[in-house]
Amino acid sequence: DTGVSQDPRHKITKRGQNVTFRCDPISEHNRLYWYRQTLGQGPEFLTYFQNEAQLEKSRLLSDRFSAERPKGSFSTLEIQRTEQGDSAMYLCASSQTGELFFGEGSRLTVL
């Protein structure tokens, strides 16, 4: 399968714990995006990368959120000191020409 893959698919954690999600994009895609989606809402932009460079981070994101794409291939999204409001689906997408290809997402539940 050469699509976008995300891991883990589901994560349940206690408030205050740190969590990390991984995204493996389609190999030839140079752009990688992270979004957060809650029920009934559209994907909310978090951040995106052109190769290894992080181009923009949403001003809505607190300092508890950080993302990396160290070699321009896979990316990680870390949430520190999780809060119940962080419960959501975290979507990763990659792109080469403007069309986004999404992974199946990582669902986070914070208890």
Next chain:
Amino acid sequence: GQSLEQPSEVTAVEGAIVQINCTYQTSGFYGLSWYQQHDGGAPTFLSYNALDGLEETGRFSSFLSRSDSYGYLLLQELQMKDSASYFCAMNSGGYQKVTFGTGTKLQVIP
């Protein structure tokens, strides 16, 4: 800032035609995309308009008017499987940041 507006819900009859409108505000506009998302699934790309006019892909067509900051998605010969959420999304900036609207939930009824 950047924002997109679209109706929250639309209901249409199987076999009919439905139009989902989208208005946007942004700087550095590149183009307007449309995505479909079934419940429990990931968004999938439908179409992209960088220039004014109509783009047709099978039963789906998308229109853009840059001067009016407006676009729409047209779905023809509706099928029950078209019941899903539809999102318009702006591609903006030189590196193609993509910002999504809040989505339109389409229900197709027999």
